[in-house]
Amino acid sequence: MTFRILGAALLFSAALALPASADTSSPAGQWRIYHPLTNEPFMIVEIEVENSELEGQIVGLADGPRDAICWSCIGENRNKPLAGMEFIKNGKWDGRGWTAVMMRPATGMVSPAYFALEADGEVLHMTTGRGPLQVDQRWQRIK
Numbered sequence: 001m002t003f004r005i006l007g008a009a010l011l012f013s014a015a016l017a018l019p020a021s022a023d024t025s026s027p028a029g030q031w032r033i034y035h036p037l038t039n040e041p042f043m044i045v046e047i048e049v050e051n052s053e054l055e056g057q058i059v060g061l062a063d064g065p066r067d068a069i070c071w072s073c074i075g076e077n078r079n080k081p082l083a084g085m086e087f088i089k090n091g092k093w094d095g096r097g098w099t100a101v102m103m104r105p106a107t108g109m110v111s112p113a114y115f116a117l118e119a120d121g122e123v124l125h126m127t128t129g130r131g132p133l134q135v136d137q138r139w140q141r142i143k
Contacts, residue, residue, distance in 0.1 A: 027054065027098065027117055027124050031139040032062060043105070044142065047088065047124075054091020054098045054115065058082045058105065073108035091115070102128055104135075 028049045035042040041062035048055050060083045061068055068082045077085060082105060091100030097116035104111065113128040124139040 025117075025121060027115055030059065030142040031124055032142050033137060033139050036135050036137055043082075045087070045139075049091075052093065054088060054093075054100055055086065056088030056091075056100075056102075058085045058087055070105055070108060072106065073103070077103065077108070088113070097125075102126075104128065 026049055027047050030044060030046050032041055033043040033045060034040065043061055044059040045056050046059050060066055066083065069079050070077050070082050070085060071079060073080065085103075085105075087103040087105060089101045091098040097114055100113050100115065101110060102113035103109070111128050113126055116125045117123070118125070122141045124141070126137045126139060127134065129135050
Protein backbone atom coordinates (compact mmCIF):
# COMPACT_ATOMS: atom_id res chain seq x y z
CA MET A 1 0.00 0.00 0.00
CA THR A 2 2.77 2.47 0.90
CA PHE A 3 4.56 1.67 -2.36
CA ARG A 4 1.42 2.49 -4.32
CA ILE A 5 1.05 5.83 -2.56
CA LEU A 6 4.75 6.57 -2.97
CA GLY A 7 4.62 5.57 -6.67
CA ALA A 8 1.53 7.71 -7.28
CA ALA A 9 3.19 10.65 -5.53
CA LEU A 10 6.32 10.27 -7.69
CA LEU A 11 4.27 10.11 -10.90
CA PHE A 12 2.25 13.15 -9.86
CA SER A 13 5.36 15.19 -9.02
CA ALA A 14 7.01 14.17 -12.31
CA ALA A 15 3.94 15.31 -14.22
CA LEU A 16 4.08 18.69 -12.47
CA ALA A 17 7.73 19.08 -13.45
CA LEU A 18 7.00 18.69 -17.18
CA PRO A 19 6.96 21.97 -19.10
CA ALA A 20 3.60 23.26 -20.25
CA SER A 21 3.06 22.73 -23.95
CA ALA A 22 0.69 24.22 -26.48
CA ASP A 23 -2.64 22.56 -27.20
CA THR A 24 -1.74 20.80 -30.45
CA SER A 25 -5.39 20.02 -31.24
CA SER A 26 -6.08 23.73 -31.84
CA PRO A 27 -4.48 26.28 -34.16
CA ALA A 28 -4.33 28.73 -31.25
CA GLY A 29 -0.77 29.87 -30.57
CA GLN A 30 2.18 31.53 -32.26
CA TRP A 31 3.32 30.47 -35.73
CA ARG A 32 6.32 31.17 -37.93
CA ILE A 33 5.39 31.77 -41.56
CA TYR A 34 7.91 31.02 -44.28
CA HIS A 35 8.07 33.08 -47.47
CA PRO A 36 6.35 31.11 -50.27
CA LEU A 37 9.15 31.77 -52.80
CA THR A 38 12.33 31.69 -50.71
CA ASN A 39 11.20 29.41 -47.86
CA GLU A 40 12.97 31.80 -45.45
CA PRO A 41 11.32 32.75 -42.13
CA PHE A 42 9.09 35.69 -42.97
CA MET A 43 6.61 36.57 -40.26
CA ILE A 44 5.46 35.62 -36.76
CA VAL A 45 1.69 35.51 -36.19
CA GLU A 46 -0.58 34.68 -33.30
CA ILE A 47 -3.86 32.83 -33.75
CA GLU A 48 -6.66 32.78 -31.21
CA VAL A 49 -9.85 30.75 -31.11
CA GLU A 50 -12.58 32.45 -29.10
CA ASN A 51 -16.27 31.63 -29.13
CA SER A 52 -15.59 29.03 -31.84
CA GLU A 53 -14.13 31.73 -34.13
CA LEU A 54 -10.57 31.79 -35.47
CA GLU A 55 -8.77 35.14 -35.56
CA GLY A 56 -5.15 36.06 -36.10
CA GLN A 57 -2.84 39.02 -35.77
CA ILE A 58 0.67 39.75 -36.92
CA VAL A 59 3.27 39.75 -34.13
CA GLY A 60 6.05 41.01 -36.38
CA LEU A 61 8.47 40.21 -39.15
CA ALA A 62 10.81 37.28 -38.53
CA ASP A 63 13.77 39.27 -39.80
CA GLY A 64 13.10 42.93 -40.37
CA PRO A 65 12.24 46.24 -38.79
CA ARG A 66 9.95 46.10 -35.78
CA ASP A 67 8.12 49.19 -37.01
CA ALA A 68 7.40 47.88 -40.55
CA ILE A 69 4.22 49.28 -42.06
CA CYS A 70 1.76 47.78 -44.51
CA TRP A 71 2.31 50.07 -47.47
CA SER A 72 0.44 47.73 -49.83
CA CYS A 73 -2.66 47.48 -47.63
CA ILE A 74 -5.86 49.15 -48.67
CA GLY A 75 -8.49 50.87 -46.56
CA GLU A 76 -8.03 51.38 -42.84
CA ASN A 77 -4.81 49.30 -42.71
CA ARG A 78 -2.92 51.38 -45.29
CA ASN A 79 0.42 52.59 -43.87
CA LYS A 80 -0.39 51.11 -40.44
CA PRO A 81 2.17 49.06 -38.48
CA LEU A 82 2.16 45.36 -39.32
CA ALA A 83 2.79 44.37 -35.69
CA GLY A 84 -0.58 44.01 -34.00
CA MET A 85 -2.56 44.12 -37.24
CA GLU A 86 -5.46 41.66 -37.42
CA PHE A 87 -5.12 39.71 -40.66
CA ILE A 88 -7.34 36.64 -40.12
CA LYS A 89 -11.04 37.14 -39.35
CA ASN A 90 -14.27 35.18 -39.11
CA GLY A 91 -12.68 31.73 -39.07
CA LYS A 92 -15.21 28.91 -38.79
CA TRP A 93 -14.60 25.19 -38.21
CA ASP A 94 -15.97 23.04 -41.05
CA GLY A 95 -15.30 19.64 -39.50
CA ARG A 96 -11.82 19.21 -41.06
CA GLY A 97 -10.26 22.68 -40.88
CA TRP A 98 -10.99 26.39 -40.64
CA THR A 99 -12.34 28.68 -43.35
CA ALA A 100 -11.60 32.36 -42.79
CA VAL A 101 -11.06 35.72 -44.43
CA MET A 102 -7.39 36.67 -44.60
CA MET A 103 -5.65 39.92 -45.52
CA ARG A 104 -2.43 39.15 -47.40
CA PRO A 105 0.17 41.66 -46.13
CA ALA A 106 2.32 41.27 -49.27
CA THR A 107 -0.48 42.55 -51.50
CA GLY A 108 -2.94 44.13 -49.08
CA MET A 109 -5.71 42.10 -50.69
CA VAL A 110 -8.38 40.22 -48.73
CA SER A 111 -9.27 36.69 -49.79
CA PRO A 112 -10.78 33.48 -48.43
CA ALA A 113 -8.29 31.18 -46.72
CA TYR A 114 -8.34 27.62 -45.45
CA PHE A 115 -6.34 26.36 -42.45
CA ALA A 116 -5.75 22.72 -41.51
CA LEU A 117 -3.55 21.27 -38.77
CA GLU A 118 -1.29 18.29 -39.35
CA ALA A 119 -1.94 15.37 -37.01
CA ASP A 120 0.88 16.31 -34.60
CA GLY A 121 -0.41 19.91 -34.34
CA GLU A 122 3.02 21.40 -35.05
CA VAL A 123 2.32 22.45 -38.66
CA LEU A 124 -0.60 24.52 -39.92
CA HIS A 125 -1.35 24.41 -43.64
CA MET A 126 -2.75 27.63 -45.09
CA THR A 127 -4.19 27.96 -48.59
CA THR A 128 -5.51 31.19 -50.08
CA GLY A 129 -6.25 32.50 -53.55
CA ARG A 130 -7.24 30.61 -56.66
CA GLY A 131 -5.61 29.45 -59.87
CA PRO A 132 -2.20 30.96 -60.60
CA LEU A 133 -2.58 33.29 -57.59
CA GLN A 134 -3.06 30.44 -55.12
CA VAL A 135 -0.61 30.38 -52.20
CA ASP A 136 0.03 27.26 -50.12
CA GLN A 137 2.12 27.62 -46.98
CA ARG A 138 3.23 25.46 -44.07
CA TRP A 139 3.33 27.44 -40.83
CA GLN A 140 5.50 26.09 -38.00
CA ARG A 141 4.23 26.27 -34.40
CA ILE A 142 6.48 28.32 -32.12
CA LYS A 143 4.32 28.05 -29.01
